[in-house]
Amino acid sequence: MGRYSGKTCRLIFMLVLTLGFFVAELVSGYLGNSIALVSDSFNMLSDLISLCVGLSTGRIARRSRRGPRATYGYSRAEAVGALSNAVFLTALCFTILVDSILRLARPESIDDAQLVLIVGTLGLAVNIVGLLVFQDWGACCRGRRPVSSLNAGDSPNDQKSPEEGSEKKKEKKSEALNIRGVLLHVMGDALGSVVVVVTATIFYLRPLENASCNWQCYIDPSLTIVMVVIILSSAFPLIKETSTILLQMVPKGVDMQLLTDRLARVPGVISLHEVHVWELASGKNIATLHIKCQSPSDYPDAAHKIRKVFHEAGVHSVTIQPEYADHKTSHLLCSSPCISNACDSHLCCSQRELPRAETNGYMEKSESSLSTKHKDNNGSRKRDVEIPMEDPVAEESVKNVNSCDVSDDKSQSGSTRF
Amino acid sequence: RCWQNRRARLLCMLALTFLFFVVEVAVSRVTSSLAMLSDSFHMLSDVMALVVALVAVRFAQRTRATKKNTFGWVRAEVMGALVNAVFLTALCFTILLEAIERFTEPHEIQQPLVVIAVGVAGLIINLLGLCLFNHHGVGGHGHAHGHGHSHGGRQQHPRGGPKPEQPPGDGEAALHREETSTLVENCSSSNGVSQEKLGDTKDNMSDVQVNGNAGHYPLDEEEVEEDSSAQLNMRGVFLHVFGDALGSVIVVLNALLFYGFWNPCPEDGPCFNPCVNNHCMENATLSQALGRANKSEQESITVAGPCWLLYLDPVLCLIMVCILLYTTYPLLRESALILLQTVPKQIDVHSLNSKLRTLEGVEAIHELHIWQLAGSRIIGTAHIKCPDPSTYMMVAKRIKEIFHDEGIHATTIQPEFASVGSESGRGKCELPCRTQCALKQCCGTREDCTAKKTEKSSSLSISCSEVVIEFPKTRRTKSESIPSVKLEANTDQNEQFESSL
Numbered sequence: 001m002g003r004y005s006g007k008t009c010r011l012i013f014m015l016v017l018t019l020g021f022f023v024a025e026l027v028s029g030y031l032g033n034s035i036a037l038v039s040d041s042f043n044m045l046s047d048l049i050s051l052c053v054g055l056s057t058g059r060i061a062r063r064s065r066r067g068p069r070a071t072y073g074y075s076r077a078e079a080v081g082a083l084s085n086a087v088f089l090t091a092l093c094f095t096i097l098v099d100s101i102l103r104l105a106r107p108e109s110i111d112d113a114q115l116v117l118i119v120g121t122l123g124l125a126v127n128i129v130g131l132l133v134f135q136d137w138g139a140c141c142r143g144r145r146p147v148s149s150l151n152a153g154d155s156p157n158d159q160k161s162p163e164e165g166s167e168k169k170k171e172k173k174s175e176a177l178n179i180r181g182v183l184l185h186v187m188g189d190a191l192g193s194v195v196v197v198v199t200a201t202i203f204y205l206r207p208l209e210n211a212s213c214n215w216q217c218y219i220d221p222s223l224t225i226v227m228v229v230i231i232l233s234s235a236f237p238l239i240k241e242t243s244t245i246l247l248q249m250v251p252k253g254v255d256m257q258l259l260t261d262r263l264a265r266v267p268g269v270i271s272l273h274e275v276h277v278w279e280l281a282s283g284k285n286i287a288t289l290h291i292k293c294q295s296p297s298d299y300p301d302a303a304h305k306i307r308k309v310f311h312e313a314g315v316h317s318v319t320i321q322p323e324y325a326d327h328k329t330s331h332l333l334c335s336s337p338c339i340s341n342a343c344d345s346h347l348c349c350s351q352r353e354l355p356r357a358e359t360n361g362y363m364e365k366s367e368s369s370l371s372t373k374h375k376d377n378n379g380s381r382k383r384d385v386e387i388p389m390e391d392p393v394a395e396e397s398v399k400n401v402n403s404c405d406v407s408d409d410k411s412q413s414g415s416t417r418f
Numbered sequence: 419r420c421w422q423n424r425r426a427r428l429l430c431m432l433a434l435t436f437l438f439f440v441v442e443v444a445v446s447r448v449t450s451s452l453a454m455l456s457d458s459f460h461m462l463s464d465v466m467a468l469v470v471a472l473v474a475v476r477f478a479q480r481t482r483a484t485k486k487n488t489f490g491w492v493r494a495e496v497m498g499a500l501v502n503a504v505f506l507t508a509l510c511f512t513i514l515l516e517a518i519e520r521f522t523e524p525h526e527i528q529q530p531l532v533v534i535a536v537g538v539a540g541l542i543i544n545l546l547g548l549c550l551f552n553h554h555g556v557g558g559h560g561h562a563h564g565h566g567h568s569h570g571g572r573q574q575h576p577r578g579g580p581k582p583e584q585p586p587g588d589g590e591a592a593l594h595r596e597e598t599s600t601l602v603e604n605c606s607s608s609n610g611v612s613q614e615k616l617g618d619t620k621d622n623m624s625d626v627q628v629n630g631n632a633g634h635y636p637l638d639e640e641e642v643e644e645d646s647s648a649q650l651n652m653r654g655v656f657l658h659v660f661g662d663a664l665g666s667v668i669v670v671l672n673a674l675l676f677y678g679f680w681n682p683c684p685e686d687g688p689c690f691n692p693c694v695n696n697h698c699m700e701n702a703t704l705s706q707a708l709g710r711a712n713k714s715e716q717e718s719i720t721v722a723g724p725c726w727l728l729y730l731d732p733v734l735c736l737i738m739v740c741i742l743l744y745t746t747y748p749l750l751r752e753s754a755l756i757l758l759q760t761v762p763k764q765i766d767v768h769s770l771n772s773k774l775r776t777l778e779g780v781e782a783i784h785e786l787h788i789w790q791l792a793g794s795r796i797i798g799t800a801h802i803k804c805p806d807p808s809t810y811m812m813v814a815k816r817i818k819e820i821f822h823d824e825g826i827h828a829t830t831i832q833p834e835f836a837s838v839g840s841e842s843g844r845g846k847c848e849l850p851c852r853t854q855c856a857l858k859q860c861c862g863t864r865e866d867c868t869a870k871k872t873e874k875s876s877s878l879s880i881s882c883s884e885v886v887i888e889f890p891k892t893r894r895t896k897s898e899s900i901p902s903v904k905l906e907a908n909t910d911q912n913e914q915f916e917s918s919l
Contacts, residue, residue, distance in 0.1 A: 091508030288830040296807040
């Protein structure tokens with residue numbers, strides 16, 4: 001596939017094109033003394049910035065050299081870059097919105113409709129070229145195809161084929177996370193150019209004689225507001241997707257409940273806890289878990305089967321920590337959290353809170369949990385106190401309700417403009 | 419308790435700022451001053467930053483694992499910080515554009531008195547906000563969470579000995595407090611640290627515990643200290659408020675100078691404004707004509723005030739943008755590094771690796787990953803190769819202790835037992851996923867490794883107990899089977915490290 005994948009080709013091409021157009025617009029704006037041109041050229045500048053961000057994060061992610069500073073490499077750079085681009089775009093939309101509201105309050109007409117029309121059309125052309133370039137027909141540049149077909153040939157199972165299809169799609173979709181950020185910017189710019197062209201056409205065809213503004217002056221701001229709404233509504237899904245990766249959420253294709261059910265049923269496993277599944281970057285899922293086995297001989301088999309379960313779920317990097325059950329410990333708690341319980345605040349998930357654990361065959365339910373926890377809290381570290389688990393189903397529903405509420409807040413903040 | 423504190427501050431500032439925004443909009447309608455209206459929207463951007471931070475704080479309270487997120491939502495604050503930093507950068511960019519536009523087309527301030535009044539009010543509010551968030555400061559010196567002693571200092575949470583702050587309540591409040599205490603425990607107490615019982619776990623690690631924790635409570639660590647991810651979040655807000663304060667300063671300064679020195683064109687009478695240049699030659703000829711004109715005529719023509727005043731605003735804006743960008747960049751970098759799953763600054767993976775390797779019974783280590791979830795929660799995973807299970811049992815505690823000393827408390831150690839005849843496979847993983855998954859493993863795929871060590875693949879494939887490798891048909895398959903292969907035989911010290919990864 002070589003150093004230059006399709007993505008980099010396209011990004012560089014767009015970069016050069018946008019840079020050229022930016023310079024041209026700036027120069028002609030100053031020569032022709034048109035503020036509209038100058039401000040439009042700055043839109044191109046923001047495009048440039050987003051392209052630079054996209055390009056650089058793509059390169060960083062591809063470099064992906066694991067080293068002492070980043071044990072996973074930098075493959076997440078694309079997600080961070082996409083998030084930055086989306087937030088940048090949101091901020092720009094915010095300022096554009098502010099400007100258009102001000103215009104609504106004090107409408108102005110376009111002075112030199114002809115010049116604006118010409119430049120607007122040119123800008124639109126450049127943006128459309130950009131949109132086309134970033135579409136998915138760089139198939140020649142993309143070397144992924146031979147891999148996936150080989151995957152199909154390699155696997156012994158039939159079950160792989162539907163998985164393959166979804167994997168391919170996943171690759172395509174999430175591989176473009178980087179490009180999507182840039183694409184959003186280009187699309188925003190294209191829409192802006194459309195608005196400019198429409199307004200300029202109207203003013204060109206029906207020029208205003210005197211300085212007074214009629215309905216024509218209100219077209220620009222209102223169309224701009226519509227444009228902002230469109231852009232934001234398409235930026236939001238991108239933000240959501242990158243958050244899924246960056247917040248260490250469970251990747252989309254993985255159902256935790258199902259997974260833990262299956263894992264708990266693996267023979268040799270008494271219970272499991274500290275199950276974590278997260279997505280490093282597009283398509284790369286990682287899991288860690290602690291299992292309790294009866295004896296050391298159970299472990300290798302169980303490990304093999306556990307990996308199989310994970311593999312079928314789409315998680316391929318798994319780290320399993322075996323713990324051997326002794327009677328003193330609750331089945332649900334980690335036998336070796338850290339060397340002392342004092343580290344609890346630094347654990348990724350506190351041991352003293354209700355652990356997400358499951359035991360083989362059944363799940364412990366108990367009503368009163370909190371009094372026991374406080375006993376624990378006050379210093380009796382007898383670990384043989386079973387810290388009961390609340391009904392996980394009820395837990396889930398409560399959590400879901402909570403997260404729904406908060407995600408509402410989140411969406412609000414994402415779309416807050418005024 | 420600390421998150422309550424944070425939330426209270428954020429809400430307070432949010433209310434203030436929003437109120438002021440409304441006031442400013444109203445005033446601008448009354449005085450029909452466009453500049454004020456556009457200035458009020460800066461306040462609105464502040465409001466948005468505060469909302470983002472609030473949402474992040476609310477999210478980050480839930481440290482419990484959920485179905486959607488097995489780590490809880492603690493990372494939300496780091497993300498909030500990144501979003502705020504990028505947002506601020508974008509705002510700086512737009513301010514920059516406006517300033518450049520003002521350079522080419524300067525315009526005067528109308529009604530400087532009103533502008534001064536509102537500017538001062540805004541400045542006061544921003545200064546108040548700065549005080550509110552100043553505790554978290556721009557420097558953002560999170561007390562390091564890595565070292566043995568510093569994290570020892572964090573053990574100031576109510577455990578063991580009786581703590582007055584946490585009487586056992588019941589029901590909701592208790593649950594809340596539980597969550598609070600596990601999130602930011604060091605905020606609550608500052609006493610009784612030394613007599614805290616470090617808990618007796620079921621296993622005989624008590625001696626190890628004493629080794630790790632006791633006696634390391636330097637007094638300066640006992641101050642109230644926040645989780646560093648919360649600090650990041652607050653820093654983001656602080657920077658926004660700081661930027662706004664700078665903006666208000668500029669507005670007030672500009673308006674004051676205008677009021678003092680500007681000589682406006684009166685409504686009536688001839689007026690010549692040399693500052694508004696339309697780059698036509700007429701202007702030059704006009705000024706020449708004026709110069710040659712009669713003295714008496716000259717006096718009746720008022721010339722609008724010193725032109726440099728008009729350029730003051732853009733210049734100050736430029737300076738402000740530079741300051742803001744300079745202070746935002748560290749925040750951006752820090753939050754991005756956490757989100758990129760990099761190793762936290764204070765941990766040296768090389769030395770950790772060598773410490774682990776020198777343990778008795780540890781043959782090899784690979785897939786060593788250290789990353790920071792948020793704040794002081796650092797997570798590590800490793801695969802340790804041991805000759806047999808009993809050796810592993812002996813060495814497991816020591817391994818955890820080594821991690822603990824580095825400040826990594828949430829670890830998942832996978833033991834692997836060397837299968838017979840796998841001498842050549844010292845460094846490789848006994849239990850990878852199937853070959854075709856190599857692209858999807860976290861560290862599985864390296865396209866640039868296809869050239870390397872392909873000759874080794876066959877020998878290793880035989881010794882690997884788990885992996886089923888179809889004999890390579892094309893180059894591509896080789897690369898897939900390589901993830902275990904490429905961990906081998908790198909002579910360079912640096913690459914040696916990579917091989918164990």
